[in-house]
Amino acid sequence: MPENEITNKFRLGMRKFVYSVSVVSNLHEEKINAITVSSVTSVSLDPPSVVVSVNKKSSIHESLISDSRFCINTLTTDEQDIAEICSDPKRGVERSKHFELLDEDVPLLSGALLNIICRVDKVFQYHSHSLVVGIVQDVISIENQESLIYQDGIYKSLPKQHSSVMKYLILF
Ligand SMILES: Cc1cc2nc3c(=O)[nH]c(=O)nc-3n(C[C@H](O)[C@H](O)[C@H](O)COP(=O)(O)O)c2cc1C
Numbered sequence: 001m002p003e004n005e006i007t008n009k010f011r012l013g014m015r016k017f018v019y020s021v022s023v024v025s026n027l028h029e030e031k032i033n034a035i036t037v038s039s040v041t042s043v044s045l046d047p048p049s050v051v052v053s054v055n056k057k058s059s060i061h062e063s064l065i066s067d068s069r070f071c072i073n074t075l076t077t078d079e080q081d082i083a084e085i086c087s088d089p090k091r092g093v094e095r096s097k098h099f100e101l102l103d104e105d106v107p108l109l110s111g112a113l114l115n116i117i118c119r120v121d122k123v124f125q126y127h128s129h130s131l132v133v134g135i136v137q138d139v140i141s142i143e144n145q146e147s148l149i150y151q152d153g154i155y156k157s158l159p160k161q162h163s164s165v166m167k168y169l170i171l172f
Helices: 003-014 078-087 090-093 166-172
Strands: 022-028 031-039 041-045 046-057 070-076 099-100 105-106 114-128 129-141 148-151 154-157
Touching: 022 046, 022 114, 031 046, 031 078, 046 114, 070 105, 070 129, 078 090, 078 148, 078 154, 105 114
Parallel strands: none
Antiparallel strands: 022 031, 022 070, 041 046, 046 129, 070 114, 099 105, 114 129, 148 154
């Protein structure tokens, strides 16, 4: 099969995955960087660690260096506008105003479902992307909010879960 056909089939196939949407943020040389990502996954519990795949062409890439700190802000369904701002290269200047600084060096979104504060442990180069492994230093989470989901090129929210009593009432 020609290589571009495999790439296209792979790209279309990956659209079927269901992703939580996060924004990776950091502070570098007094500038707040933030990009929308879906590639966050946990690596291990001991040490508590995560990995995120970051495109080398993205504005944040050069600043994700060993020992620097960053935050993974997992978005709620109310924060689609932030996901759009942080994934549009033309809207870079709009990003910083949504963040507040923790300990004067980590920008975080205070209304996010999760703030996972990390320190860069290792960066693995892989063609167009770098796999950034972070050691988790702290996790802040809020309750009663739903994760913003991305699938098939669109933002979604998960259907609300009904309790068994509610299911009974709906069925009968
Ligand atoms: C839902 C969604 C998920 C994304 N996931 C990633 C990702 O995991 N890694 C990445 O490098 N870019 C990802 N992107 C693309 C970046 O957000 C986009 O290229 C962004 O504009 C890069 O930042 P910059 O404009 O500051 O260079 C994603 C975009 C969207 C809309």
